[in-house]
Amino acid sequence: MPPTLHDIHQAAERIRPYAHRTPVLTNENLNQRVGAQVYLKCENFQKVGAFKFRGACNAVFSLSEEEAAYGVSTHSSGNHAQALALAAKLRGISAYIVMPDNAPAVKKAAVAGYGGKITFCEPTLEAREATLAKVVDETGSVVIHPYNDERVIAGQGTATLELLENVPDLDIIIAPVGGGGLLSGTAIAATELKPGIRVIGAEPETADDAYRSMKAGEIVPSANPKTIADGLLTSLGSLTFPIIHERVEQIVTVSETGIIESMKFVWERAKIVIEPSAAVAVAALWERKIDLRGLKVGVILSGGNVDLAKLPWQR
Numbered sequence: 540m541p542p543t544l545h546d547i548h549q550a551a552e553r554i555r556p557y558a559h560r561t562p563v564l565t566n567e568n569l570n571q572r573v574g575a576q577v578y579l580k581c582e583n584f585q586k587v588g589a590f591k592f593r594g595a596c597n598a599v600f601s602l603s604e605e606e607a608a609y610g611v612s613t614h615s616s617g618n619h620a621q622a623l624a625l626a627a628k629l630r631g632i633s634a635y636i637v638m639p640d641n642a643p644a645v646k647k648a649a650v651a652g653y654g655g656k657i658t659f660c661e662p663t664l665e666a667r668e669a670t671l672a673k674v675v676d677e678t679g680s681v682v683i684h685p686y687n688d689e690r691v692i693a694g695q696g697t698a699t700l701e702l703l704e705n706v707p708d709l710d711i712i713i714a715p716v717g718g719g720g721l722l723s724g725t726a727i728a729a730t731e732l733k734p735g736i737r738v739i740g741a742e743p744e745t746a747d748d749a750y751r752s753m754k755a756g757e758i759v760p761s762a763n764p765k766t767i768a769d770g771l772l773t774s775l776g777s778l779t780f781p782i783i784h785e786r787v788e789q790i791v792t793v794s795e796t797g798i799i800e801s802m803k804f805v806w807e808r809a810k811i812v813i814e815p816s817a818a819v820a821v822a823a824l825w826e827r828k829i830d831l832r833g834l835k836v837g838v839i840l841s842g843g844n845v846d847l848a849k850l851p852w853q854r
Contacts, residue, residue, distance in 0.1 A: 541782050542689045544731035547696040547724065550597040554694060557596050557629055559585050561698070563705040563837075566809040573824040575831040578709065579805075580702045583813050583843025587621040587649075589770075590698055590721055590841050591685070595622035597694030598683045599630050607632050609679035614660075614667040616642040617770060618842055619685035624655030635680050637671045639663075645846065686720030687776030696724030702837050703732050711831065714839040715819040716740040716749045716790060717771035719779030721841060726786035740783065740790040741823040743767075743798065748774050749783070750790040767795055767851050770816035770842065791829060793822035799851045801825040805840075815851065817841045 561584045569577050582590035599611055610633030613623050620636045627634035636655040638647060639662035650657055660670040675682060684691065698721075699712060712729050716722040726738045742749050746764030752775055761774040775783065783790075802818035804825070805811050813821075817840040824831060824838070 542693040546693040547728050550693040551697040553600050554596045568808040576835045578706045578837045580839045588844040589618040591618040591622035594691035594694035596626040598690040599626040601690045611683050612680040613683050614671045620650045624650050624653035628654040635674045686718035687778045692724045695721045696728040699725045699728035709837045710834040711737040712837040713739045713820045716742050718773040719775045723779040723782035730786050738787045741820045744792040747792045753790050768815040768819050791823045797822035797826045803852050812843045813840050814842050814845050
């Protein structure tokens with residue numbers, strides 16, 4: 540069963556003592572550039588620097604004492620690994636994280652810094668899944684999937700609860716889409732709270748499996764995606780796709796140039812550090828993929844974890 544608005548409200552209460560209520564910021568330069576009133580929900584200011592903490596925190600604190608006693612586990616090389624490690628640390632339980640051995644050193648250090656117990660594996664999905672199965676067999680830990688989990692989806696939806704409390708008369712909400720946890724949680728919260736609101740997903744042209752899946756009416760797996768938005772490389776899940784197919788108006792795709800230009804603009808003009816995956820949602824406005832003139836538009840800035848030695852406009 541997909542999460543309900545009630546589940547999202549429960550998640551909000553559950554994570555309130557631990558997660559930040561992130562700010563909603565505006566920028567007149569951006570408004571003028573895109574011809575709309577834009578409200579930026581800044582999940583780059585969330586713990587671990589990304590929205591992922593919401594879902595991981597809700598999942599960890601949803602566990603019974605019996606389940607939690609054996610810890611939690613996942614395979615991830617990105618923000619979910621850090622988020623789960625921190626959420627587990629806050630609950631006082633173990634987090635077993637399977638990471639590919641070629642993951643960036645800064646991410647390995649972050650997961651370890653949050654107390655995650657890392658097992659390295661070959662950088663293939665098969666190796667990650669096989670290694671995770673071995674870890675679960677040895678520890679009895681509960682697997683928390685990065686996005687294909689009702690508790691995670693409900694947690695991600697809490698960002699939209701906050702956004703609509705701040706700006707209740709939004710016309711549209713735009714969120715980036717990879718595996719779909721953020722977009723499906725956003726869509727449930729938005730359409731239940733404000734029937735008639737438009738929810739749009741944004742993804743890179745070079746990693747457009749969600750766009751193709753919406754057109755086909757079934758999951759079309761991602762095939763060798765290559766994009767600077769490395770947080771959006773995963774395919775939609777069996778839980779996230781039906782929610783998105785039912786509640787999201789459309790998926791728009793954006794160019795790599797649009798991602799880089801809009802990311803740089805937000806850094807320079809709004810003084811907000813965002814990562815390329817977050818810039819994908821801004822690029823949908825930037826490249827005028829839909830007519831937003833005169834509308835009030837909410838944009839979920841999904842995160843701000845950037846390798847400062849590899850800024851895309853310095854290549």
